Every structure is written in C-alpha cells, then in structure tokens.
Amino acid sequence: MTKMFKIALPDGSVREMPEGSTPADVAAAIGPGLAKAALAAKVDGEVRDIMRPFEGDSNLALITSRDEKDALELVRHDFAHVLAEAVQNIFPGTQITFGPATDDGFYYDFAPAPERGPFTDEDLPAIEEEMRRVIAADKPLVREVWDRERVRQFFIDHGETFKAEWVMELPEGEPITMYKTGHGEADWIDLCRGPHLASTGKLDPNAFKLTRVSGAYWRGDPKNPMLSRIYGTAWLNKKQLDAYLVRLEEAAKRDHRKIGQEMDLFHLQAEAHGSVFWHPNGFVIWRALEAYMRRRIDEAGYQEIKTPQLMDARQWERSGHWGKYRENMFVVPDEIPHAPEDGQEDEAPILSGEADLMALKPMNCPGHVLVFKQGITSYRELPIRFYENGSCHRNEPHGALHGLMRVRQFTQDDAHIFCREDQIVEEVRAFCELADRVYKDLGFSGYGVKLALRPDKRFGSDEDWDKAEAELRDAVVAAGMATEEFGWEELPGEGAFYAPKLEWHLTDAIGRTWQVGTIQSDRVLPERLDATYIAEDGAKHRPIMLHRAIFGSYERFIGILIEHYAGKFPLWLAPVQAVVTTIVSDADDYAKQVASRLEAAGIRIETDLRNEKINYKVREHSLKKVPLLLVVGKREAEEGTVAIRRLGSEERQLVMSVDEAIAMIAEEAIPPDLKL
Numbered sequence: 001m002t003k004m005f006k007i008a009l010p011d012g013s014v015r016e017m018p019e020g021s022t023p024a025d026v027a028a029a030i031g032p033g034l035a036k037a038a039l040a041a042k043v044d045g046e047v048r049d050i051m052r053p054f055e056g057d058s059n060l061a062l063i064t065s066r067d068e069k070d071a072l073e074l075v076r077h078d079f080a081h082v083l084a085e086a087v088q089n090i091f092p093g094t095q096i097t098f099g100p101a102t103d104d105g106f107y108y109d110f111a112p113a114p115e116r117g118p119f120t121d122e123d124l125p126a127i128e129e130e131m132r133r134v135i136a137a138d139k140p141l142v143r144e145v146w147d148r149e150r151v152r153q154f155f156i157d158h159g160e161t162f163k164a165e166w167v168m169e170l171p172e173g174e175p176i177t178m179y180k181t182g183h184g185e186a187d188w189i190d191l192c193r194g195p196h197l198a199s200t201g202k203l204d205p206n207a208f209k210l211t212r213v214s215g216a217y218w219r220g221d222p223k224n225p226m227l228s229r230i231y232g233t234a235w236l237n238k239k240q241l242d243a244y245l246v247r248l249e250e251a252a253k254r255d256h257r258k259i260g261q262e263m264d265l266f267h268l269q270a271e272a273h274g275s276v277f278w279h280p281n282g283f284v285i286w287r288a289l290e291a292y293m294r295r296r297i298d299e300a301g302y303q304e305i306k307t308p309q310l311m312d313a314r315q316w317e318r319s320g321h322w323g324k325y326r327e328n329m330f331v332v333p334d335e336i337p338h339a340p341e342d343g344q345e346d347e348a349p350i351l352s353g354e355a356d357l358m359a360l361k362p363m364n365c366p367g368h369v370l371v372f373k374q375g376i377t378s379y380r381e382l383p384i385r386f387y388e389n390g391s392c393h394r395n396e397p398h399g400a401l402h403g404l405m406r407v408r409q410f411t412q413d414d415a416h417i418f419c420r421e422d423q424i425v426e427e428v429r430a431f432c433e434l435a436d437r438v439y440k441d442l443g444f445s446g447y448g449v450k451l452a453l454r455p456d457k458r459f460g461s462d463e464d465w466d467k468a469e470a471e472l473r474d475a476v477v478a479a480g481m482a483t484e485e486f487g488w489e490e491l492p493g494e495g496a497f498y499a500p501k502l503e504w505h506l507t508d509a510i511g512r513t514w515q516v517g518t519i520q521s522d523r524v525l526p527e528r529l530d531a532t533y534i535a536e537d538g539a540k541h542r543p544i545m546l547h548r549a550i551f552g553s554y555e556r557f558i559g560i561l562i563e564h565y566a567g568k569f570p571l572w573l574a575p576v577q578a579v580v581t582t583i584v585s586d587a588d589d590y591a592k593q594v595a596s597r598l599e600a601a602g603i604r605i606e607t608d609l610r611n612e613k614i615n616y617k618v619r620e621h622s623l624k625k626v627p628l629l630l631v632v633g634k635r636e637a638e639e640g641t642v643a644i645r646r647l648g649s650e651e652r653q654l655v656m657s658v659d660e661a662i663a664m665i666a667e668e669a670i671p672p673d674l675k676l
Contacts (some may be wrong), residue, residue, distance in 0.1 A: 039264035076101035086130035105233035138201025256562035274408030281575035307367030313357035364390035383419035404559030428475030450486025498524040567625040581608035583633035590637035
C-alpha cells in the first residue's frame with residue numbers, strides 16, 4: 001500500500017499526497033494556473049526546489065512571483081548559475097568559483113584560462129546572448145546529492161582547482177548538493193546549496209542585463225589569485241528591469257562624487273586613501289548638520305564628551321574588539337615606555353608579544369565606558385547619556401573604498417546610554433522618536449525599522465540575548481513602529497557579536513534604501529570592562545549600555561543627502577544660499593549693497609559681477625545648485641528691488657523689495673528644529 005503524507009496549506013486545508021510527491025504535484029492538483037505560476041516552495045519554512053519530493057508530513061507554502069522577495073532571490077540565483085554555464089560554453093578553460101544573488105542582481109567570479117586573460121566589458125554582449133540561448137533551451141535544473149570525495153574528484157578531473165579546494169573545507173560526511181542543467185552525463189553541473197527554479201526556461205530572457213566586470217581576489221584575500229567578477233542585474237520581468245535601469249540612470253546623475261566636484265564640496269586623492277578633504281562649501285554642510293544634531297541631543301538630555309583617538313592595545317583586548325577587529329585596526333608601536341599614573345602601579349602586559357602597541361580607535365564605545373567608570377555612580381543618576389562626534393579609523397581594503405560612502409577615517413554621531421534594566425524600553429522608545437524627528441527634518445519621510453537578532457558567533461549568555469531582543473522589540477511596539485508602515489522586520493543572525501540591534505533603513509528620493517541609524521542593547525561590554533553602579537540595595541550592579549547613532553557617520557550621511565537631494569539642498573543646508581548677480585555693470589554697486597544686507601542678516605551670500613550674459617550666469621549657478629539667484633539691473637537699482645529666480649523652478653522670477661527678500665530668505669533658511 002502506498003504511504004501517504006499529509007500536506008498542510010496556508011489556508012488551513014490539508015491534502016494527502018503519495019510518498020514521492022513534490023510541491024509541483026500539489027500545485028498541479030490545486031489547478032493549472034497555480035502549477036504554471038509556482039516557482040518554488042517553502043516546506044516547513046525552508047525554501048526548496050519545487051521538484052524536490054516531500055520527506056514526510058509537511059507544511060507547504062508555494063512561492064509565486066507575488067512573493068517578490070523570495071522570488072527575486074531565486075531568480076537572481078538562477079541567473080548567476082546560467083551566467084556561469086554561458087561563460088564556460090563560450091570560453092573553454094575558464095574555471096568557476098562562486099556567484100551569489102545580491103540586492104539588485106547577481107555576480108559570479110571566474111578564473112579565465114591563462115592564455116585568454118581577464119574578462120572585460122567588451123565580452124558582456126556575447127555572454128548575454130549565450131545566456132539567452134541557455135534559457136531558451138529550457139533544461140531542467142536537477143538536484144543531486146553527492147559525498148565530498150566524489151565532488152572533489154569530479155572537480156579535479158575537470159580542472160576546477162578552486163572548487164576542489166573549497167569542497168575539502170566542508171565537513172566530512174556531510175551530503176553535498178550538485179545542480180545539473182539537464183539529465184545527461186555531459187550536461188553542465190555546479191556545486192550549489194540551492195534552491196533553484198524547475199528549469200532555465202522559468203527565467204525571463206529579457207529581464208536581466210550584465211552590467212560590468214571587475215577584479216576580485218579568490219576568497220577576498222590579496223595573497224590569492226585575482227579573478228574576473230561579472231556583475232548583472234536581474235528581475236522577474238522586463239518591466240521591472242526597465243524601471244531599474246531608469247533608476248540606475250538617475251542614480252548616476254545623482255552620484256555624490258560627481259555632484260561634490262560640481263559644487264566644490266570635497267575631494268579624495270591617493271595621498272590619503274579613504275580619507276576626505278573637505279572644501280569650504282562641503283564643510284558648511286557638515287557644520288550645519290553638526291549644529292543641528294547638537295541642538296537635538298541637548299534637548300534630549302545628552303552630555304557631550306571627547307575621548308582619545310589612540311589607546312593602548314590592552315584596552316581593545318579587554319573589550320573584545322582586538323579579537324574581532326584587529327585586522328581592520330590601524331596599529332602603531334608605543335616606542336616610549338609609559339610611566340605609571342600618579343602613584344599607581346603600571347599594569348602587566350596582557351597581549352603576548354604585542355603589549356607595547358597602540359591602536360587608533362575603530363569605535364568610541366570603550367572610551368565612553370572609561371568615562372563612565374570615573375568616580376562612583378548611583379542608580380539615581382541613571383540614565384547617563386554620553387554623546388561624541390567621535391573620529392574613528394578602520395583599515396578598509398582599497399577595493400572596498402567608495403567616495404564618502406565607505407572611508408577609512410570617519411566621524412560618528414555616536415552616543416552611549418548607561419541605564420538600569422527597568423529603563424531600557426523607555427530609553428529605546430525615546431530614541432526611536434528622536435530618530436524619527438531627525439530623519440523627517442532632513443527630508444526622509446519613509447524609512448524601515450528592523451531588528452537584527454543574535455549571530456551564531458557571539459559573546460554573552462542566551463538568557464541575556466533573550467532579554468535584550470525582547471526589550472528592543474517591546475520598545476519599537478511602544479513607539480508604534482512595529483508595523484507594516486515602518487517596514488518592520490526581524491533579521492535572524494544579523495546582530496553584532498555583543499548585542500542585538502535596531503536598524504533604520506531610509507528610502508531616498510529615487511527609491512533606494514540606506515541603512516543608517518542603529519541602537520544596540522549591550523550587556524557584554526559593561527561586564528568585560530567592569531562598569532558598575534551602586535544600586536538601591538547598596539550593592540554594585542552592571543549597567544546596560546545602549547549604543548546608538550542616527551547619522552551613522554557624517555561622511556556617509558552627507559553622501560546620502562547629496563544623492564537624495566541631487567545637490568539641491570534645502571536652504572538651511574545649502575553651502576551658498578543665494579547669489580546676487582548683475583545684468584549690467586551699472587548695477588554693480590547696488591548688487592554689493594544688497595549682498596551686504598543679506599550677509600548682515602546671516603544669509604550665506606555671494607556676488608557675481610562678471611561681464612557675462614545673464615543666461616550664462618544662470619546656467620553656471622544652476623550647475624552649482626545655488627538655490628536662489630537675486631538678479632539686479634538698472635530698474636532694480638532705481639526701485640530698490642531684486643528679481644528672484646529659484647533653482648529648478650519653471651515659474652517666472654519673483655520681484656520684491658530688498659526688505660521682503662531678506663525676510664523671506666531668512667525665514668526659509670531657519671533649520672527645521674528651530675522653526676515655530
């Protein structure tokens with residue numbers, strides 16, 4: 001008698017299916033429309049191939065294109081697989097390595113045959129054409145389970161040295177999945193965890209585009225061979241692809257490096273890899289944001305402090321950062337023996353062979369603990385909120401550096417709140433509201449809040465992690481943000497090694513998301529650095545340490561702002577708020593008088609008295625994203641008026657008296673937190 005499995009569906013119904021049945025069989029039993037639409041399946045919460053047989057009674061949810069997140073990840077994974085097959089079809093001798101799905105597509109790393117040399121962008125059209133041929137063949141993607149030795153020998157026999165090396169690091173005895181395009185012995189095959197779609201023909205051949213080629217070291221190590229990485233973007237259909245390419249084109253126009261040069265905000269150069277040279281215009285934006293943030297944190301009850309850039313390596317070993325971040329820290333020898341502090345005995349070295357080392361801080365938290373530990377703190381004094389515009393250094397790889405978005409030297413709007421357990425939910429809730437005000441003040445009406453949960457490798461007990469995750473979750477609920485409107489989501493395994501964290505993901509003007517602010521609930525660092533307070537019972541207790549930032553870093557946040565506004569900043573942030581420019585030289589003296597009065601009113605003003613046509617001047621200042629042009633000629637000088645042109649406005653210029661212009665501009669230039 002055939003064994004039957006009970007398959008529970010999301011609507012609560014249960015279907016009995018014979019042993020050997022697959023999710024595809026269930027879809028077909030429900031109806032031909034679903035059978036055609038189903039791409040994969042969630043079996044007991046795990047995404048699986050739709051053709052993979054059930055192993056017993058199961059809960060089943062079928063994945064279609066309506067389940068966009070899961071569907072896109074599957075499709076992008078398959079496109080990477082098809083890319084690898086296409087490259088080996090037209091470039092024999094190429095070795096394959098790995099190729100994951102990404103946020104907007106996929107990539108795959110290849111080791112081209114030595115005689116062929118690295119791939120270039122010129123190779124992409126031919127590879128795209130071959131990918132479409134593979135898709136059109138509509139071959140099934142077949143999952144097979146092999147043992148490790150069989151996989152290793154297969155790759156050795158086929159000259160795939162990179163795969164053969166990798167497979168030997170997998171646990172011995174663990175089954176390994178291989179995916180074949182087709183059923184024949186000669187069909188293309190790759191080591192892959194899966195899952196995949198049922199066949200290559202499930203992909204839309206018009207929904208992908210290869211975008212570029214770059215170099216990438218095998219396993220990210222500069223000591224290893226350089227590979228060719230081919231990037232692509234992939235979507236469920238052509239309409240989605242076309243919309244993405246439009247966004248990509250718009251993003252190129254908004255590139256903060258390009259706009260930064262046009263507006264003379266900053267520059268980067270090889271003499272200081274990963275560090276920013278801020279020009280006067282760019283530093284105006286920095287100072288405006290810094291002043292704004294100081295007002296916000298002052299009213300929220302923070303105390304601003306400043307901690308050292310360089311600290312003894314022993315401090316980083318105590319905090320746990322030495323073991324986790326050592327390779328990304330800038331370390332220097334402490335050449336001069338240090339004397340004990342005011343009668344205290346010097347501490348014995350605790351780092352074998354590395355006791356006389358100093359390190360530039362990659363983060364501010366250990367320094368804030370040291371400030372907290374000065375003196376005796378009572379429970380009545382908590383919470384204590386320390387804030388610092390802290391300059392940090394991280395030794396990022398050269399290939400990872402990207403304008404203002406990824407740098408080696410950066411300044412965090414960093415703060416640490418030391419509090420009791422009974423204060424955590426209220427402190428996190430208050431931070432949620434503070435972050436909400438800041439992001440909305442800066443023009444971001446849409447954002448998501450996500451909870452990053454414990455990673456596999458972490459410090460601290462499961463009991464402490466249970467508490468910390470629950471406290472953050474409760475705070476978001478109390479703030480009214482654990483809703484679909486705020487994109488609430490929990491992210492398993494993505495917390496820091498010492499604490500879970502809430503993350504804020506901003507949505508910019510063209511729909512991109514940026515992860516910026518965080519707050520983390522940490523019981524580990526106070527324990528490691530022996531931070532205590534005197535509780536109501538007279539005994540010493542550990543405070544909870546909430547790590548929090550809103551911008552994340554000034555550099556990256558300014559880069560995001562540049563791209564969000566495409567350089568057309570709101571008036572309070574604009575480096576030059578207005579330019580007084582002349583139509584004729586007879587109005588030069590009047591233009592200087594107008595500019596002087598605007599400057600006296602606190603408006604950032606420039607004059608343009610060049611002997612150029614007014615249309616030329618308008619174009620030039622528009623390129624520099626100056627918000628307001630105050631145009632003056634003979635008539636304006638005689639009548640005591642100015643003609644105002646707004647950047648990007650199609651409306652006719654507005655003529656008004658100088659007094660009215662000053663009042664209007666001064667009102668508009670008030671930072672949002674200072675407006676009544």
